Amino acid sequence: MTKDTENDPRLTPLAASLPSTVPFIGPEAQERAKGTPFKARLGANESVFGPSPSTIRAMRQAAKDVWMYGDPESHDLRMALAVHHVVNPDEIVVGAGIDGLLDSLVRLTVTDGTPVVTSAGAYPTFNYHVTGYGGTIHTVNYTADFEDPDHLIAKAREVGAKLIYLSNPDNPMGTYHTAATIQRMIESLPKGCLLVLDEAYVELAPKGTAPAINTKDSRVIRMRTFSKGYGMAGARIGYAVGHKTLISAFNRVRNHFGMGRISQVGALTALEDQAWLEDVCEQVEESRQRLYEIATENGLEAIPSATNFVAIDCGKDGAFARTVLTALGELGVFVRMPFVAPQDRCVRISCGTKKDMALVAKALPKALAQAQAAVDTQKV
Amino acid sequence: MTKDTENDPRLTPLAASLPSTVPFIGPEAQERAKGTPFKARLGANESVFGPSPSTIRAMRQAAKDVWMYGDPESHDLRMALAVHHVVNPDEIVVGAGIDGLLDSLVRLTVTDGTPVVTSAGAYPTFNYHVTGYGGTIHTVNYTADFEDPDHLIAKAREVGAKLIYLSNPDNPMGTYHTAATIQRMIESLPKGCLLVLDEAYVELAPKGTAPAINTKDSRVIRMRTFSKGYGMAGARIGYAVGHKTLISAFNRVRNHFGMGRISQVGALTALEDQAWLEDVCEQVEESRQRLYEIATENGLEAIPSATNFVAIDCGKDGAFARTVLTALGELGVFVRMPFVAPQDRCVRISCGTKKDMALVAKALPKALAQAQAAVDTQKV
Numbered sequence: 001m002t003k004d005t006e007n008d009p010r011l012t013p014l015a016a017s018l019p020s021t022v023p024f025i026g027p028e029a030q031e032r033a034k035g036t037p038f039k040a041r042l043g044a045n046e047s048v049f050g051p052s053p054s055t056i057r058a059m060r061q062a063a064k065d066v067w068m069y070g071d072p073e074s075h076d077l078r079m080a081l082a083v084h085h086v087v088n089p090d091e092i093v094v095g096a097g098i099d100g101l102l103d104s105l106v107r108l109t110v111t112d113g114t115p116v117v118t119s120a121g122a123y124p125t126f127n128y129h130v131t132g133y134g135g136t137i138h139t140v141n142y143t144a145d146f147e148d149p150d151h152l153i154a155k156a157r158e159v160g161a162k163l164i165y166l167s168n169p170d171n172p173m174g175t176y177h178t179a180a181t182i183q184r185m186i187e188s189l190p191k192g193c194l195l196v197l198d199e200a201y202v203e204l205a206p207k208g209t210a211p212a213i214n215t216k217d218s219r220v221i222r223m224r225t226f227s228k229g230y231g232m233a234g235a236r237i238g239y240a241v242g243h244k245t246l247i248s249a250f251n252r253v254r255n256h257f258g259m260g261r262i263s264q265v266g267a268l269t270a271l272e273d274q275a276w277l278e279d280v281c282e283q284v285e286e287s288r289q290r291l292y293e294i295a296t297e298n299g300l301e302a303i304p305s306a307t308n309f310v311a312i313d314c315g316k317d318g319a320f321a322r323t324v325l326t327a328l329g330e331l332g333v334f335v336r337m338p339f340v341a342p343q344d345r346c347v348r349i350s351c352g353t354k355k356d357m358a359l360v361a362k363a364l365p366k367a368l369a370q371a372q373a374a375v376d377t378q379k380v
Numbered sequence: 381m382t383k384d385t386e387n388d389p390r391l392t393p394l395a396a397s398l399p400s401t402v403p404f405i406g407p408e409a410q411e412r413a414k415g416t417p418f419k420a421r422l423g424a425n426e427s428v429f430g431p432s433p434s435t436i437r438a439m440r441q442a443a444k445d446v447w448m449y450g451d452p453e454s455h456d457l458r459m460a461l462a463v464h465h466v467v468n469p470d471e472i473v474v475g476a477g478i479d480g481l482l483d484s485l486v487r488l489t490v491t492d493g494t495p496v497v498t499s500a501g502a503y504p505t506f507n508y509h510v511t512g513y514g515g516t517i518h519t520v521n522y523t524a525d526f527e528d529p530d531h532l533i534a535k536a537r538e539v540g541a542k543l544i545y546l547s548n549p550d551n552p553m554g555t556y557h558t559a560a561t562i563q564r565m566i567e568s569l570p571k572g573c574l575l576v577l578d579e580a581y582v583e584l585a586p587k588g589t590a591p592a593i594n595t596k597d598s599r600v601i602r603m604r605t606f607s608k609g610y611g612m613a614g615a616r617i618g619y620a621v622g623h624k625t626l627i628s629a630f631n632r633v634r635n636h637f638g639m640g641r642i643s644q645v646g647a648l649t650a651l652e653d654q655a656w657l658e659d660v661c662e663q664v665e666e667s668r669q670r671l672y673e674i675a676t677e678n679g680l681e682a683i684p685s686a687t688n689f690v691a692i693d694c695g696k697d698g699a700f701a702r703t704v705l706t707a708l709g710e711l712g713v714f715v716r717m718p719f720v721a722p723q724d725r726c727v728r729i730s731c732g733t734k735k736d737m738a739l740v741a742k743a744l745p746k747a748l749a750q751a752q753a754a755v756d757t758q759k760v
Contacts, residue, residue: 006625008623008626008629011488011489012491015487020632023636024452024637026451026452029452029455032455048447049447063440063443065614066613066614067426067429067430067613068421068426069424069613069614071409072406073406075408075409108391108395109392109395194390227449233446234446234448234641235640236637251400252395252512253512256404257404258477258479258480258616259616266446
């Protein structure tokens with residue numbers, strides 16, 4: 001028994017049963033372990049293009065006001081989001097990123113043994129919360145690197161799921177379904193089942209990827225964030241949009257004074273600067289194209305992406321891709337990879353600046369060669 | 381049944397049972413309701429003296445880096461806190477304010493019917509979390525405006541409490557116990573009972589108010605914050621210090637990427653600037669003295685305070701104090717008051733600038749006169 005799995009005797013049985021593993025190790029921890037900083041930070045799908053200059057200015061300006069708690073209702077931001085999405089303010093709840101909102105949502109709906117459906121290899125932080133509240137996770141496989149709405153629905157029907165989690169576009173593969181496909185999925189949800197539609201990357205996807213938001217429809221809750229397209233991962237601002245009855249329930253459990261003041265100001269400014277978001281989309285598209293090229297240059301296939309990252313198929317199994325990933329890290333390029341086969345044949349590289357892409361272009365062939373050498377050594 | 385108490389059918393029985401009331405209404409919501417901003421913001425025990433200039437500079441500087449997630453381990457801040465408190469880094473967990481840490485702690489230890497002990501009228505957000513996880517709250521009364529360690533211990537013994545919550549110095553009364561008294565309380569804890577020692581205001585209390593931190597002692601967990609003395613309420617940074625087995629359990633449930641990047645940088649800088657904290661303590665002391673004087677000028681008694689607020693006894697019952705509070709609000713002075721009798725005979729006024737104090741000095745006699753007039757009218 002390691003230190004971390006020792007239990008304080010006062011833990012609840014559920015808390016005592018939880019694993020001490022965490023979904024992600026941060027790049028900073030990896031840098032501390034290897035003793036040198038990464039040259040390219042392309043593993044967490046952050047936006048290297050940053051928030052808009054006006055957003056940075058607004059946050060700098062707000063720093064002096066940090067002695068005041070942020071508005072616990074995130075009123076101004078919710079009002080602006082309501083206008084932006086043409087919904088009512090009471091159909092939006094703001095939280096500490098989608099991670100924080102998933103925590104609250106799972107807490108509200110999942111208890112011991114509650115069945116929940118997701119794709120094997122989809123967002124592990126959702127699973128972390130489901131496990132954390134005692135739920136039971138049922139998975140279906142990806143189909144050709146796409147999350148599979150039909151299989152998710154069928155599994156939900158089979159196990160009587162209360163929640164289905166789907167990200168569109170998908171993380172970690174970058175694939176996406178059309179609005180029509182998602183809407184059909186919503187229409188075919190079993191009675192009593194809520195679709196948790198994680199649209200963290202939707203601002204970066206082709207226009208029209210998101211089905212129209214209909215807050216009268218209590219079968220779906222939409223999760224959005226300022227962490228990706230808006231370039232504010234470190235500010236921890238996400239929001240959920242849905243039926244007001246479900247949305248209002250968040251107020252029973254959320255950390256009311258949990259939203260930072262600088263973050264609220266920043267998000268409001270970021271939302272107003274849609275021109276910047278469009279500019280980011282163009283830069284992301286350019287970087288995606290470059291990542292496709294880099295894959296081709298190395299004789300590999302890239303999965304076409306609707307996000308700010310590209311999964312590159314390393315052409316062999318998960319062990320091989322993990323070796324490539326490790327080698328990339330040693331060469332100064334922080335990336336991640338899918339956790340589950342066969343998607344774990346890929347490494348997932350975030351879009352970046354031209355300089356970032358040049359580093360990838362230089363490091364990938366070396367990393368592939370190192371991984372191949374490791375395979376050859378094992379064969380001997 | 382109002383809108384807010386309608387239930388989504390997918391809520392867990394516990395979530396469905398939770399009240400929709402929240403511990404505190406923010407000053408911004410009150411300003412929106414009355415249509416004018418407050419002239420003095422003295423209701424949330426924020427530090428009007430702000431964070432240190434170096435902290436503001438560091439946060440302004442960090443705004444451009446907000447595209448990156450904050451380090452999920454808050455490594456640098458934890459290291460600095462470990463040095464500051466002479467403990468090991470794995471005996472500290474950083475979270476989104478004490479509110480966020482109380483959420484995690486209660487989640488880890490409280491389930492349906494778990495008995496918990498606190499003082500009637502103590503911090504309502506702790507109770508919010510206990511109720512939120514299905515625990516059962518048992519209360520004891522204050523004794524002469526002090527939380528009563530002996531009564532808390534006796535009640536914990538009687539009900540088999542898993543947690544006792546105590547804030548020292550106390551909020552909302554501002555009174556405090558000596559380190560020796562708190563240490564005696566720790567020594568007399570029933571077996572299996574954890575003391576949640578909320579020391580949010582301890583930096584503002586007389587030196588030596590906090591018992592020595594002994595992380596080998598698993599009977600107590602200490603809660604600290606950058607929201608009060610350090611003047612960073614809007615940055616949402618608190619930390620808990622305790623035995624490593626309990627502290628490590630937070631990693632099973634906390635929102636790992638929940639700590640903002642700008643906030644982490646700010647807190648680290650604030651911690652380094654202890655001279656600023658000392659300066660704030662002096663300004664707080666000056667303001668406390670002024671609040672005592674204002675009480676005297678109005679023929680009222682102030683409760684001696686070890687915090688950055690003063691509870692002023694309005695000399696009558698809770699209804700009277702509530703009328704004073706409302707009148708103060710209408711005169712532009714945001715304050716709060718204790719929720720429970722007989723402490724609710726007081727209004728609680730945060731320390732402030734000389735200008736803030738001048739506003740209080742001017743508004744309080746008017747508010748008292750209005751409240752007295754209301755009483756006189758009712759008598760007729």
